[in-house]
Amino acid sequence: MHSPAMDHISMLAMAGSQRRRSFNGALLRAALERAPAGVVCREFDPSCLPFYDGDVEAAGDPDTVAELKTAVHAADLVLLVTPEYNAGLPAVLKNAVDWGSRPPRPQAWDGKPVAIMGATPGRLGTALAQRALRESLTGLNAHVMPQPRILLGGAGTLFDEDLSLTDAATAERLDKFMAAAAEWARRFR
Ligand SMILES: Cc1cc2nc3c(=O)[nH]c(=O)nc-3n(C[C@H](O)[C@H](O)[C@H](O)COP(=O)(O)O)c2cc1C
Numbered sequence: 001m002h003s004p005a006m007d008h009i010s011m012l013a014m015a016g017s018q019r020r021r022s023f024n025g026a027l028l029r030a031a032l033e034r035a036p037a038g039v040v041c042r043e044f045d046p047s048c049l050p051f052y053d054g055d056v057e058a059a060g061d062p063d064t065v066a067e068l069k070t071a072v073h074a075a076d077l078v079l080l081v082t083p084e085y086n087a088g089l090p091a092v093l094k095n096a097v098d099w100g101s102r103p104p105r106p107q108a109w110d111g112k113p114v115a116i117m118g119a120t121p122g123r124l125g126t127a128l129a130q131r132a133l134r135e136s137l138t139g140l141n142a143h144v145m146p147q148p149r150i151l152l153g154g155a156g157t158l159f160d161e162d163l164s165l166t167d168a169a170t171a172e173r174l175d176k177f178m179a180a181a182a183e184w185a186r187r188f189r
Pocket residue numbers: 016017018019021022023024025083084085086087088119120121122123124125126
């Protein structure tokens with residue numbers, strides 16, 4: 001029997017660190033492994049984008065920028081996994097937000113369901129980075145999932161040498177987060 005609730009959700013996932021041993025990259029991979037049935041995931045590497053520059057834009061979107069805009073437009077849900085740099089979000093992720101906010105209208109974030117998470121070895125779990133990211137996206141009329149939240153502090157203790165998630169409590173929270181994110185996306189279809 002066809003049920004709208006079972007329709008697939010296409011999810012675009014981006015991490016704000018391309019560091020080889022990035023905790024946020026590891027968190028993103030753990031989250032994708034826990035995506036519920038019916039969620040089709042695709043990753044986008046924001047470090048492929050040039051830094052936003054109005055002159056570059058005026059000459060026509062570079063291919064990677066066009067790819068970002070198309071991918072965000074096409075996604076039912078965007079998952080952003082952010083490190084915290086100096087109480088804010090890393091430039092590479094903000095840059096993706098900025099390019100996505102540019103014409104043609106409607107810009108890519110307008111009305112887009114977004115889920116945010118982040119990891120840090122520090123204690124506050126990227127609270128400030130997530131707040132800054134949430135604020136930018138809300139200003140762009142994205143629908144940022146309010147709850148549950150994943151603010152992963154002490155990240156150095158939660159993954160093994162291969163950066164696989166070993167902490168059972170975090171795994172359980174991720175399961176719930178990913179299920180909630182899929183439901184969040186379905187609300188806006
Ligand atoms: C420039 C810089 C600033 C940082 N500022 C913060 C910060 O404000 N809060 C925090 O929890 N961690 C901060 N850190 C530590 C990062 O959380 C840590 O390097 C983390 O591992 C980066 O994410 P990644 O593992 O995904 O690369 C900072 C790191 C760098 C390089």
